[in-house]
Amino acid sequence: MNHEPTLDIAIVGAGFAGLYMLHKAREQGLNAKVFERGDGVGGTWYWNRYPGARCDVESFYYSYSFSPELDQEWNWTERYPTQPEILAYLNHVADRFDLRDDICLGSEIVSARYDDNSTSWNLTSARGDEFTSTFFVMASGNLSAAQIPDFPGLTDFTGETYHTGNWPENDVDFRGKSVAIIGTGSSGIQVIPEIARQAEHVTVLQRTPSFSMPARNTPLTDDEISDVKANYASLRVASRNSAAGAPYPPSTDSAFDVSDEERTARYEQYWSMGGARIMNAFGDLMTSPKANDTVAEFVRGKIAESVADKDRAKILTPEGFALGSKRVCVDTDYYATFNRDNVDIIDVSSAPIERITADGIATAGDRIEVDAIVFATGYDAMTGALLAVDIRGQGGTSLRDQWSDGPKTYLGVAVSGFPNMFIITGPQSPSVLGNVVVSIEQHVEFIADHITFMKDKGYRISHPDFDAQEEWVRHVAEVGETTLFSTGSSWYVGANIPGKPRVFMPYIGGVGNFRAMCDEIAAEGYRGFVFS
Numbered sequence: 001m002n003h004e005p006t007l008d009i010a011i012v013g014a015g016f017a018g019l020y021m022l023h024k025a026r027e028q029g030l031n032a033k034v035f036e037r038g039d040g041v042g043g044t045w046y047w048n049r050y051p052g053a054r055c056d057v058e059s060f061y062y063s064y065s066f067s068p069e070l071d072q073e074w075n076w077t078e079r080y081p082t083q084p085e086i087l088a089y090l091n092h093v094a095d096r097f098d099l100r101d102d103i104c105l106g107s108e109i110v111s112a113r114y115d116d117n118s119t120s121w122n123l124t125s126a127r128g129d130e131f132t133s134t135f136f137v138m139a140s141g142n143l144s145a146a147q148i149p150d151f152p153g154l155t156d157f158t159g160e161t162y163h164t165g166n167w168p169e170n171d172v173d174f175r176g177k178s179v180a181i182i183g184t185g186s187s188g189i190q191v192i193p194e195i196a197r198q199a200e201h202v203t204v205l206q207r208t209p210s211f212s213m214p215a216r217n218t219p220l221t222d223d224e225i226s227d228v229k230a231n232y233a234s235l236r237v238a239s240r241n242s243a244a245g246a247p248y249p250p251s252t253d254s255a256f257d258v259s260d261e262e263r264t265a266r267y268e269q270y271w272s273m274g275g276a277r278i279m280n281a282f283g284d285l286m287t288s289p290k291a292n293d294t295v296a297e298f299v300r301g302k303i304a305e306s307v308a309d310k311d312r313a314k315i316l317t318p319e320g321f322a323l324g325s326k327r328v329c330v331d332t333d334y335y336a337t338f339n340r341d342n343v344d345i346i347d348v349s350s351a352p353i354e355r356i357t358a359d360g361i362a363t364a365g366d367r368i369e370v371d372a373i374v375f376a377t378g379y380d381a382m383t384g385a386l387l388a389v390d391i392r393g394q395g396g397t398s399l400r401d402q403w404s405d406g407p408k409t410y411l412g413v414a415v416s417g418f419p420n421m422f423i424i425t426g427p428q429s430p431s432v433l434g435n436v437v438v439s440i441e442q443h444v445e446f447i448a449d450h451i452t453f454m455k456d457k458g459y460r461i462s463h464p465d466f467d468a469q470e471e472w473v474r475h476v477a478e479v480g481e482t483t484l485f486s487t488g489s490s491w492y493v494g495a496n497i498p499g500k501p502r503v504f505m506p507y508i509g510g511v512g513n514f515r516a517m518c519d520e521i522a523a524e525g526y527r528g529f530v531f532s
């Protein structure tokens with residue numbers, strides 16, 4: 001058993017959140033260590049190596065803002081960054097800020113227990129190493145607990161299986177193979193066109209069609225790069241104060257303030273910009289079901305134009321839920337892929353997958369034989385990675401038990417009864433509803449300032465007041481109900497995991513508003529926290 005010296009701060013996860021937390025903690029003079037289950041830094045960008053993996057937030061903004069020097073040094077090459085480029089960026093950050101010495105790779109933390117007597121956290125890794133720390137930070141990500149549904153016969157399959165969120169490091173060769181791909185969310189929509197270009201045959205098994213927008217990815221020109229670099233300071237401020245973490249001007253008018261022709265013209269204009277920007281075309285697209293219908297109908301028309309076969313187009317067309325209530329997807333050639341001869345699609349909503357067999361998949365209506373199955377079946381989002389660790393707070397209270405009806409936090413950053421524990425972009429913070437890097441930086445800075453405040457005041461212990469937490473959870477739910485985001489059967493509400501409580505987990509009040517609230521709370525001596 002390896003007993004490390006006591007730490008000031010133990011951080012779980014070496015993705016965007018953990019790396020910045022480490023850097024910030026060191027700046028505050030804290031003795032910090034990051035524990036990372038992977039064999040490299042990068043978090044989600046370390047694991048998601050599937051062909052076509054790319055972020056759908058633009059490179060210029062899906063990056064740290066804390067270092068103006070880093071902004072000037074680093075050159076993004078494409079409008080939307082590929083997984084290898086983001087991973088290279090995060091490795092550069094680890095080197096540039098000399099972080100590696102305090103990152104323990106291949107170190108999966110499996111339990112974290114608060115000791116009421118010593119008021120410190122005891123962490124244990126999967127291989128039995130133990131660490132003690134005054135503060136404990138979960139930087140484990142919102143979309144990092146990959147999920148393969150519990151299909152009967154899963155282990156009978158004799159071919160290759162992959163999950164997009166746990167892709168092997170070496171290239172997978174699908175040439176000459178018949179491949180089934182289950183899932184048509186953001187990951188499926190990116191991987192399907194790539195595998196279809198390589199494999200002999202692809203069968204897509206779709207339960208719910210997604211609304212997907214063309215990325216219109218392009219290489220960045222030198223002029224674009226120098227223009228953004230010259231204006232980075234103001235673009236970063238605009239992102240921090242925006243609704244969704246990117247410096248795009250919001251529209252405030254209603255979809256019904258304009259004529260039908262003007263509305264369609266505006267949708268065309270946003271469609272041609274690419275990405276999920278179309279959701280900014282009017283201010284009421286996520287609050288008015290009727291306004292939402294107009295944009296959904298526009299996108300349905302685009303799907304009909306893109307897919308030649310009418311039956312396939314029908315299968316691929318989403319109906320019955322608001323556009324955006326399941327996360328909007330961004331693609332390159334997704335719909336056109338279904339015009340290829342080597343691609344089939346099976347609708348498994350009415351005839352579900354019944355079992356995996358030794359040589360393929362049996363649905364209620366079909367039986368297919370394949371060499372490989374790709375699961376693009378998503379994640380136990382937002383709570384999965386947190387609850388994968390056996391976290392025990394005051395009096396041995398288990399976080400899993402405490403959250404059995406759904407997560408409860410104060411500001412998504414701390415939990416009553418779990419002293420000196422922080423979560424970066426936890427449930428009930430804006431997190432996944434926008435550019436998560438901006439929200440990560442905000443939470444990291446909040447935590448670092450909070451610890452400095454405690455030090456200055458001579459406090460040893462902090463956790464949220466129970467009533468303040470209840471009030472915040474109520475506020476998050478109330479605001480959530482004012483929008484269409486909470487109305488879909490999505491991972492936002494835990495609907496993709498059988499048995500998971502249905503709670504709308506992120507805070508939809510806006511990234512900028514949330515920051516202002518947190519700043520105010522901090523200025524009032526961290527209102528809602530109890531110190532001793």
Ligand code: N01
Nearest residue numbers: 054055056149183184185186187188207208327376377378
């Ligand atoms: O996961 P998902 P994802 N039988 O949960 C289907 C981010 N991300 O990995 O919708 C059959 O969205 C499921 O069907 P249904 C982004 O935030 C970003 O694709 O539940 N099918 C769905 O089609 C994203 O939202 C980027 O009916 C089953 C799919 O599997 C989030 O990660 C790229 C099934 C899962 O879709 C998650 O995306 C990738 C079953 N039993 C990811 N169970 C970019 O930035 C599940 N499915 C571009």
